Amino acid sequence: MVVVATPDAILVAHRDRVQDVKAIVEQLAKSGRDEHLFHTMVHRPWGTYEITDRGEGYQTKRVVVKPGERLALAKHQNRAEHWIIVRGIARVTRGDATFVLGENESIYVPADTPHKLENIGASPLHLIEVQSGRLLSEDDVVRFESR
Numbered sequence: 001m002v003v004v005a006t007p008d009a010i011l012v013a014h015r016d017r018v019q020d021v022k023a024i025v026e027q028l029a030k031s032g033r034d035e036h037l038f039h040t041m042v043h044r045p046w047g048t049y050e051i052t053d054r055g056e057g058y059q060t061k062r063v064v065v066k067p068g069e070r071l072a073l074a075k076h077q078n079r080a081e082h083w084i085i086v087r088g089i090a091r092v093t094r095g096d097a098t099f100v101l102g103e104n105e106s107i108y109v110p111a112d113t114p115h116k117l118e119n120i121g122a123s124p125l126h127l128i129e130v131q132s133g134r135l136l137s138e139d140d141v142v143r144f145e146s147r
Contacts (some may be wrong), residue, residue: 079133
């Protein structure tokens with residue numbers, strides 16, 4: 001037997017059938033799911049995010065931004081985001097306004113609104129991101145600057 005466990009999947013198979021995983025991945029792709037493309041934990045130069053829940057019209061992520069790092073100025077045409085700061089200090093640009101947020105503070109970013117998130121503290125910034133809208137994929141990002 002072969003047993004492989006990751007945060008988002010568990011595989012238990014006879015060692016002679018491990019190659020059949022390819023068929024499972026193909027079925028995921030055909031059914032419109034994205035597990036074959038993305039892990040639940042995604043690493044970026046600025047930090048990480050982990051998808052914690054998703055359903056029709058919403059998705060939640062746990063986001064960690066490294067000290068001194070930032071996410072580029074961008075907007076989403078089809079989704080809104082609500083950020084809740086769990087630990088650390090964030091500078092958030094939303095439209096023409098800038099806010100400094102600490103633990104237990106939050107901010108709402110409506111769809112089609114340019115926004116940027118920066119960790120201005122000396123320790124990692126932890127936040128929960130709640131996305132809502134009709135398109136929640138990363139294809140919905142319009143970037144105004146590169147990282």
